[in-house]
Amino acid sequence: MEPIGVLKDGQIYDLQTADALNIQGEEIKADDSKEALEILRHSCAHLMAQAIKELYPEAKFFVGPVVNEGFYYDFKVDSKISEEDLPKIEKKMKELAGEKFPIERQEYTRAQIEEKFAGDELKQAVLKNIDSDSLTIYKQGDFEDLCRGPHVPNTRMVRTFKLTRIAGAYVGGDEENEMITRIYGIAFFDKAKLKEYVTQLEEAKKRDHRKLGTELELFTFNDDIGAGLPLWLPNGARLRGKIEQLLYKAHRIRGYEPVRGPEILKANQWVKSGHYANYKENMYFTEIDGQEYGIKPMNCVGHIQIFKNSLVSYKDLPLKFFEYGVVHRHEKSGVMHGLFRVREFTQDDAHIFCTPTQIKEVIFDVLSFVDSLMNLFEFKYEMEVSTKPKKAIGDDTFWETTTKGIMDALDENGYSYGIDEGGGAFYGPKIDIKILDAIGRKWQCGTVQVDMNLPERFDVEYVNENGEKERPVMIHRAILGSFERFIGILTEHYAGEFPFVIAPTQVIFIPIAEQHNAYAQQLQNELLQLEIDSKIFNKNESLNKRIRTAEKQRVPMIVVIGDAEVENQRIALRDRRKREQSELSKDEFISLLKEIKNGSEV
Structure with missing residues (x-):
């Protein structure tokens, strides 16, 4: 060569x-x-x-x-x-x-x-x-x-x-x-x-998630509402709700506390945080009672004020706050793309306040969380350490020390990673999670950011073991990145064939004749008690047409109900993901669904 x-x-x-x-x-x-x-x-x-x-x-x-x-x-x-x-x-x-x-x-x-x-x-x-x-x-x-x-x-x-x-x-x-x-x-x-x-x-x-989103009736966009502002249809809202519920439980098990910050804050908060100087062009501002306010592009400032609301002891650290935080960013018209780039989105955001000696422990804990979630959704992933960008707060010593600390932590635990020069947040270096989908494309999703700048700017303190005030380290963390972007990626990763645990509709019942409708309704009610969503296809159409329609919906399981099923309280099941057909008793069917659902916890 x-x-x-x-x-x-x-x-x-x-x-x-x-x-x-x-x-x-x-x-x-x-x-x-x-x-x-x-x-x-x-x-x-x-x-x-x-x-x-x-x-x-x-x-x-x-x-x-x-x-x-x-x-x-x-x-x-x-x-x-x-x-x-x-x-x-x-x-x-x-x-x-x-x-x-x-x-x-x-x-x-x-x-x-x-x-x-x-x-x-x-x-x-x-x-x-x-x-x-x-x-x-x-x-x-x-x-x-x-x-x-x-x-x-x-x-x-x-x-x-x-x-x-x-x-x-x-x-x-x-x-x-x-x-x-x-x-x-x-x-x-x-x-x-x-x-x-x-x-x-x-x-x-x-x-393409935009094409599948329309076919599966997950979401839509409407010029009357505004560009980059998705409307979630019932199927999409159910899909999103299942991911939110799954993550909520996973956070609580790992010791995170739910919090909620306002979506609009006084502009002086964004001045103090550095967003006004470094991120203003991406924000929306308005005036209330003669004062300037900014709609939040990130959740960190609200979480800082929640931390400062009460006196925190070193015994409480690391303190983990999480929020499904709705944020708004001024994206230019030319870069918006389906759910991948929107003006309103929801982050699976968390902020962890810890001592300097706890940073490695927190990073490993977050990466373990990342690993379990990526495995659940069948993603391979890579990591990159992102260094100081052109627009940044904090001196070079902070950036060099913190970046080296992140790399040392990863090296110590044997993690492999790449370097993204200049890709850090303006307030600190970060670890970016790049996932690989089913056809080999790489997507930026999660991030772990180590920040000593914002605690300094907002005078954040905790009481150490000697009864003295000390400055905590703040770690910004998102695993999915945003629900919108992640659902777009998931849709393309699975080509709309979502796994059972998050599928908008998990089971479709197809009664062969009118006399089979009551059994289908009974099954649907029982599944709803288990938080499993189903639909009944009982339109006045041929059985083959209803089965073909159900197949196009990419629903994980299709159940055909006839005389034998009603009389014997049985299920004729088609599992789309396994490409298998089976005969089960009703109790076996319910147990199978419970097992699948419980086996999908993070």
């Missing part, structure tokens, strides 16, 4: 930059490493832009970064581009790759760049975000664009790619700006990897 760049001090440099600046480091080869794919995918973004420029000569380009799902480029043209145009762009990209253009790096002064792109308002917008007086352009054939790289040396290396989708995007992500076009794509060095990815995409489309 030939080299395409170098890695030095965690920074990727393409060969063009390394040669120009005499940079030496670890060689990056054309393989499927993270660094190599970043170089390839950024190069593929430029190849796509070159193809667009050939097909639409009037095209102007904004930015084309590498992202988790591949790459994209924001641009504008006079024509309307749709999904149907992507194969045409792909074809042109393959032609251009075949031309084997060298990809050249050229240096310019800022004045030269401003003159060069004087008539291009998108490039002028890009320049506003760049401070440097020395800039670079990358050129391949007749196409060139303002860019700092990295790129492969020649377009011949960009051969295995796929354009995946098209969307609208506001310039710079600002809703006040013009909306332009964004095309996403993916690229690999290995054809088999691309084929695997495309197969995953096709499977993901079948599992």
Whole structure:
């Protein structure tokens, strides 16, 4: 495999930059490493832009970064581009790759760049975000664009790619700006990897939670209500309620106390917490009686005030508060996506107040909780330690000490983890839980954040063994992340085939004839006493049609009731998940359901 760049001090440099600046480091080869794919995918973004420029000569380009799902480029043209145009762009990209253009790096002064792109308002917008007086352009054939790289040396290396989708995007992500076009794509060095990815995409489309949410009548969105504000239909509310009940019991068993904070607080609380300075653009504010209030984007401030409500002894620590906290965040229109990105959501949030010596114990306890819950839902998962972001409170010593403490705790217990540089919360480093679904996609869900900043800012204290006031450590913790996002992930993970314990409808009874309805009703009432939801399909339709309709509902168990079942108090059961049929007595059926339900505790 030939080299395409170098890695030095965690920074990727393409060969063009390394040669120009005499940079030496670890060689990056054309393989499927993270660094190599970043170089390839950024190069593929430029190849796509070159193809667009050939097909639409009037095209102007904004930015084309590498992202988790591949790459994209924001641009504008006079024509309307749709999904149907992507194969045409792909074809042109393959032609251009075949031309084997060298990809050249050229240096310019800022004045030269401003003159060069004087008539291009998108490039002028890009320049506003760049401070440097020395800039670079990358050129391949007749196409060139303002860019700092990295790129492969020649377009011949960009051969295995796929354009995946098209969307609208506001310039710079600002809703006040013009909306332009964004095309996403993916690229690999290995054809088999691309084929695997495309197969995953096709499977993901079948599992799309927005599609399944409509088919299974779980949730809906309504423009009259507002964007990003889900409406939970009865099926979805039952699903969500079952997850909430399951988690509530699990929290109580582990020593968590339920609390409830208000959804709106005086703005001075958000000033004190640091949210006003570091998170204000994501919050909603209003004025009441001449004072500014902020709707909460997080639950931590309320939990701090609950802790401060009474004098806490060291004997009470660690003190664990949990809440299904409804929060609101101002998400931009372009990033909202079904239940994955909404403006109102509910966190399975907890805050644990402890002494510094208890931090490791608390982290291990939380990770044990995470493990049991992930196993219940059949998820594999990974962990990442997220370090200090650009916007942060607290000095470097705090960040270095706390981050090292988290890593030491994980190392001590043999946990494997990755590093997400700059991914921490503004008030402290964190452990992020990344779950892997049934088709291999990775999702960010739970988080454990160690915070010594907010206890300091709010003067939080407990009484130590010497009768003196001391500052506790505050650990922010969510396992699901939010119910909305997690249910979206669950829906796609199971393709709507939810396990019995959380299924919105767990059993469907299908009486063959009218005289069998009373037995079905009796069974439904008995199951309701066990908090098991069922439906009776007794419409005036053929038996086969009712069975087909029940199958489409993806309900775990289907029970057909006829003369024999009524006379003998028996059950003809179809278990959809096991793909099995069986004959049971009514008592055996009830015992089976109890066993499944009780065996699903966290």
